[in-house]
Amino acid sequence: MYGWCGKIARIHLTDQSWRVEVPDLNVLKSFIGGRGLAGYYIRKKITLDWNHPDMPLLLFAGPLVNTRSPTSGRMTIMSRSPLTGAVGDSSVGGSFGFQLKKAGFDGIIITGKSDRLCGIEIKDNDIHISDASHLKGRETGDVHSLLKGRGSTAVIGPAAENGVLFSSVIIDGHFAAGRSGIGLTFASKNLKYITMRGTGKTNVFDPKGLRSAREDVFRLTAASPILMGKFGISRFGTGALYDLMDARRMMPTENFRKTQFDQAFKLNAHAFKKKFKPKNTGCRGCHILCKKITKDQTSIPEFETMSHFSALLGNTDIGTVVKANRICNEMGMDTISAAATLACFSEISKKKLSPQEVVSLLIDIGKKKGVGVELSQGAAKFAGNCDRSDLAMVVKGQELPAYDPRGAYGMALAYATSSRGGCHLRAYPISHEILRKPVATDRFSFNGKARMIKIGEDLNAVADSLTACKFTFFAASLEEYAKIYTTVTGIKTLSQDLFEVGERICYNERMMNAANGFTEKDDDLPARFFTMPGYKDDGINIEPIDKEAFLTARSNYYIARKLNENGTPVSKVAKELGLEPI
Amino acid sequence: MNQIFRTYENKLIKSGLVGPEPPLLGCLDAHLEWNRTDRKRVALEDIFKQLNINALIFSQPAEPYRSIIDYLAETSNGTITPNDCETRTFLHDLPVSFQFSSNSVASILKARKSVIIPGHGIITHGTVGLEQAYVTFSSVCFAGFVKFFCDFLLHAKKGHVDTKRRQVFDQVIRNLDPPVSFNDSLMKGPLNSKKRVCEAIQEAGRLTVEHRLVDSHFGNISFRHGRTLYISQTGSSLDKLKDALDPCPLDGSSCVPITASSELPTHLEIVQHTDNKAILHGHPKFSVILSMDCDIKECMCRRECHLACPHERFVCGIPIVSGEVGSGPHSLCNTVPEATRGNPGVIVYGHGLFTTGKTDFNQPFKNLIQIENNCRTEYFNRIRSLENVESC
Numbered sequence: 001m002y003g004w005c006g007k008i009a010r011i012h013l014t015d016q017s018w019r020v021e022v023p024d025l026n027v028l029k030s031f032i033g034g035r036g037l038a039g040y041y042i043r044k045k046i047t048l049d050w051n052h053p054d055m056p057l058l059l060f061a062g063p064l065v066n067t068r069s070p071t072s073g074r075m076t077i078m079s080r081s082p083l084t085g086a087v088g089d090s091s092v093g094g095s096f097g098f099q100l101k102k103a104g105f106d107g108i109i110i111t112g113k114s115d116r117l118c119g120i121e122i123k124d125n126d127i128h129i130s131d132a133s134h135l136k137g138r139e140t141g142d143v144h145s146l147l148k149g150r151g152s153t154a155v156i157g158p159a160a161e162n163g164v165l166f167s168s169v170i171i172d173g174h175f176a177a178g179r180s181g182i183g184l185t186f187a188s189k190n191l192k193y194i195t196m197r198g199t200g201k202t203n204v205f206d207p208k209g210l211r212s213a214r215e216d217v218f219r220l221t222a223a224s225p226i227l228m229g230k231f232g233i234s235r236f237g238t239g240a241l242y243d244l245m246d247a248r249r250m251m252p253t254e255n256f257r258k259t260q261f262d263q264a265f266k267l268n269a270h271a272f273k274k275k276f277k278p279k280n281t282g283c284r285g286c287h288i289l290c291k292k293i294t295k296d297q298t299s300i301p302e303f304e305t306m307s308h309f310s311a312l313l314g315n316t317d318i319g320t321v322v323k324a325n326r327i328c329n330e331m332g333m334d335t336i337s338a339a340a341t342l343a344c345f346s347e348i349s350k351k352k353l354s355p356q357e358v359v360s361l362l363i364d365i366g367k368k369k370g371v372g373v374e375l376s377q378g379a380a381k382f383a384g385n386c387d388r389s390d391l392a393m394v395v396k397g398q399e400l401p402a403y404d405p406r407g408a409y410g411m412a413l414a415y416a417t418s419s420r421g422g423c424h425l426r427a428y429p430i431s432h433e434i435l436r437k438p439v440a441t442d443r444f445s446f447n448g449k450a451r452m453i454k455i456g457e458d459l460n461a462v463a464d465s466l467t468a469c470k471f472t473f474f475a476a477s478l479e480e481y482a483k484i485y486t487t488v489t490g491i492k493t494l495s496q497d498l499f500e501v502g503e504r505i506c507y508n509e510r511m512m513n514a515a516n517g518f519t520e521k522d523d524d525l526p527a528r529f530f531t532m533p534g535y536k537d538d539g540i541n542i543e544p545i546d547k548e549a550f551l552t553a554r555s556n557y558y559i560a561r562k563l564n565e566n567g568t569p570v571s572k573v574a575k576e577l578g579l580e581p582i
Numbered sequence: 583m584n585q586i587f588r589t590y591e592n593k594l595i596k597s598g599l600v601g602p603e604p605p606l607l608g609c610l611d612a613h614l615e616w617n618r619t620d621r622k623r624v625a626l627e628d629i630f631k632q633l634n635i636n637a638l639i640f641s642q643p644a645e646p647y648r649s650i651i652d653y654l655a656e657t658s659n660g661t662i663t664p665n666d667c668e669t670r671t672f673l674h675d676l677p678v679s680f681q682f683s684s685n686s687v688a689s690i691l692k693a694r695k696s697v698i699i700p701g702h703g704i705i706t707h708g709t710v711g712l713e714q715a716y717v718t719f720s721s722v723c724f725a726g727f728v729k730f731f732c733d734f735l736l737h738a739k740k741g742h743v744d745t746k747r748r749q750v751f752d753q754v755i756r757n758l759d760p761p762v763s764f765n766d767s768l769m770k771g772p773l774n775s776k777k778r779v780c781e782a783i784q785e786a787g788r789l790t791v792e793h794r795l796v797d798s799h800f801g802n803i804s805f806r807h808g809r810t811l812y813i814s815q816t817g818s819s820l821d822k823l824k825d826a827l828d829p830c831p832l833d834g835s836s837c838v839p840i841t842a843s844s845e846l847p848t849h850l851e852i853v854q855h856t857d858n859k860a861i862l863h864g865h866p867k868f869s870v871i872l873s874m875d876c877d878i879k880e881c882m883c884r885r886e887c888h889l890a891c892p893h894e895r896f897v898c899g900i901p902i903v904s905g906e907v908g909s910g911p912h913s914l915c916n917t918v919p920e921a922t923r924g925n926p927g928v929i930v931y932g933h934g935l936f937t938t939g940k941t942d943f944n945q946p947f948k949n950l951i952q953i954e955n956n957c958r959t960e961y962f963n964r965i966r967s968l969e970n971v972e973s974c
Contacts, residue, residue: 225816232840232909269837435840439713479674503634
């Protein structure tokens with residue numbers, strides 16, 4: 001078999017057993033790998049409670065991983081989200097996916113619950129479940145260090161053990177699978193860590209063709225100012241977007257009350273680079289190298305974290321941003337949700353948080369102490385408990401990232417329709433609305449955006465399944481990746497064939513959410529965005545979004561996505577896509 | 583939607599890409615809409631059903647593109663492979679469908695951004711709107727034009743111009759735009775305020791498009807004012823730069839210019855290491871064509887001319903350098919800036935022309951025209967020296 005290993009490990013923690021399953025080639029072709037394949041394997045269990053022992057926790061890589069395909073070092077971790085109740089997944093970098101493939105697996109499916117805190121250690125075809133009681137309460141960095149020599153690591157921190165709903169999983173000590181609260185799923189199974197290492201190779205059907213296809217992608221990424229340019233993410237990390245978001249007046253500030261941060265120029269990527277002098281690093285197999293880590297192994301925050309721990313909280317201390325990032329990673333908490341929950345707390349309590357308070361509150365959340373107990377449930381539940389649900393900037397219960405939807409209407413629609421809730425990465429229309437790729441679109445218009453969002457969702461579902469980095473698609477397209485997929489797997493595939501797979505993956509997620517009761521009422525934005533302006537000056541007005549125009553665009557999206565009027569799937573369409581009822 | 587349709591109809595016609603028949607434009611959001619009725623819409627609607635796209639352009643190109651595209655398609659084996667930078671980087675090749683059926687066309691568009699159907703026209707599509715389809719349409723015409731003239735010169739040198747090629751050539755040159763002439767003046771320097779800089783950039787950009795010195799509306803333009811370089815954004819229309827200029831601080835203290843032209847590194851190198859302040863970059867066709875005409879017989883780097891040509895080459899006294907778009911190891915920012923010293927312009931192999939000025943855009947714009955006109959004359963001189971062809 002080319003591309004895939006053709007093996008999936010099913011690990012049952014209750015009785016500490018495991019077995020190998022051989023996936024059907026048609027299933028692989030229909031769902032590819034990563035997010036798509038994980039979605040296929042979880043669908044029959046998706047209506048179980050997120051913490052039910054039979055709820056699977058899935059870690060899947062794609063067919064391009066462990067080959068020389070560009071930017072293919074990623075993987076997906078999926079389960080039902082403890083935070084939202086919807087499909088919950090995170091695409092994450094590092095080298096775990098690479099080692100997973102080297103160990104001989106396309107994915108692992110973990111069910112059951114260990115009777116004590118445990119770790120899963122995988123080396124080539126051997127799987128061993130270890131007692132991890134001694135690691136209880138230990139921070140992710142400590143655990144990663146203690147596991148040195150055992151390969152790539154996926155570790156949860158004390159936050160997950162303490163029940164924080166937005167707990168993350170930290171890969172290789174630096175790369176966060178942050179969104180959806182998947183870290184808590186690990187904890188619900190009494191699983192502290194997984195180590196992964198292997199020595200195997202992934203067979204490539206046409207190595208010469210792959211070399212040529214790689215060159216096409218390299219040429220395109222080299223031509224991309226956003227990726228490899230003088231001010232691009234290769235040089236500055238994803239924080240390169242910070243200045244731009246402020247300049248476009250769409251930087252969420254003070255819990256989305258404003259969209260411009262006066263002090264942004266002091267906390268931009270240039271300032272971080274100057275102060276911390278980080279080195280370039282990145283995911284396995286990536287030439288863009290957007291991850292920035294200092295000599296003393298401090299991770300420079302990603303854009304979302306930079307923005308939310310500064311503008312969203314009104315914080316002007318650059319050191320606090322780095323410290324908050326470090327605490328979140330060490331405790332194992334999603335930085336976006338953590339910062340947005342603090343911003344919500346700040347607004348409800350009518351109290352601007354000092355840098356010291358930001359730090360101590362994060363620790364309290366991770367340890368579930370004091371007000372941290374309430375905040376550990378995320379912004380939606382915290383605000384609901386305070387009867388101020390209107391001040392939780394969430395979609396489907398997940399906190400919104402650092403692009404204000406009033407500054408980019410495609411982003412507004414994409415937030416609402418995202419299958420995992422408040423997420424910028426499902427369709428990522430910022431690519432064309434702000435970054436002008438593949439061409440610029442009018443950011444203040446819903447015109448044509450419904451189908452653009454649908455297409456963007458399909459594209460990114462494919463990227464998450466191959467698994468390739470979504471950033472590459474600022475420059476390349478599925479045209480180039482279809483060639484790569486063909487040369488790796490030997491299955492002749494065109495870009496539009498991949499789009500069809502993307503459509504199937506997205507529809508499957510819609511079906512799973514519908515099975516859990518999600519409807520059009522969940523495809524909505526907080527009322528603030530329809531009533532409050534964000535900025536007015538300099539000839540740029542960030543006005544409230546016209547609710548009627550938004551609803552029309554959402555209805556258009558349902559038509560483009562072939563859903564019912566209430567946003568739920570249609571059985572005839574599902575059948576055409578080869579999806580059985582759930 | 584009507585307004586969008588009118589915008590792209592006008593752009594296609596005004597840039598000389600389509601006509602006399604208006605193009606057929608389709609956009610799909612919740613429902614498919616067209617700019618006009620046409621019996622071919624049935625087949626095109628079927629294409630929309632088969633592809634995950636939201637915009638499509640179908641049109642016969644205007645002359646001389648029509649004759650060129652049809653000739654290249656008819657004499658191809660189903661794929662045209664131009665060697666210009668635009669094709670190499672973005673299009674890869676230009677596929678041909680010899681029949682106008684929705685299945686035949688869709689099967690090609692499932693893999694590529696465009697398809698040429700000889701005798702019928704060009705179809706291009708987009709996933710984020712008509713702009714994308716427009717850019718591809720323009721690039722196909724540009725790439726075809728460059729390839730046709732490159733091929734003709736090559737065949738003329740070999741003495742292998744067949745009758746059909748000659749007939750098409752004669753017809754094509756009768757339909758060429760006249761050489762560009764410009765006797766007016768642009769805003770005069772010193773451009774000593776941000777307002778004046780922006781106005782001057784917009785004026786020069788607009789004139790560059792109006793005189794058809796760029797492929798689609800691309801190219802890029804910048805001016806250094808104090809410690810800031812004002813530069814056109816990536817993918818911006820040079821004739822619509824009002825809200826599409828990025829300020830780039832020379833000390834690198836802001837990443838706002840992350841959306842600046844992909845040629846920003848080249849512009850920065852020029853303004854930081856020479857006394858030039860104004861930079862204009864276009865894609866005039868004959869400059870590009872002649873940059874690819876190389877007489878060096880034995881060269882170890884024959885297939886890498888665009889990456890690293892080891893020879894000093896000139897056309898009409900203008901240096902030709904290698905280099906690729908952007909910031910890669912073979913970026914043209916390593917070759918162009920040095921070559922601008924003491925020269926009125928620099929041609930990048932298979933790509934385009936950079937011109938520079940010290941105080942305003944008068945010199946760069948006039949040089950752009952002059953160099954292109956000289957290259958055009960030189961092209962036909964070379965042809966004439968090889969065989970008797972109808973003069974242009």
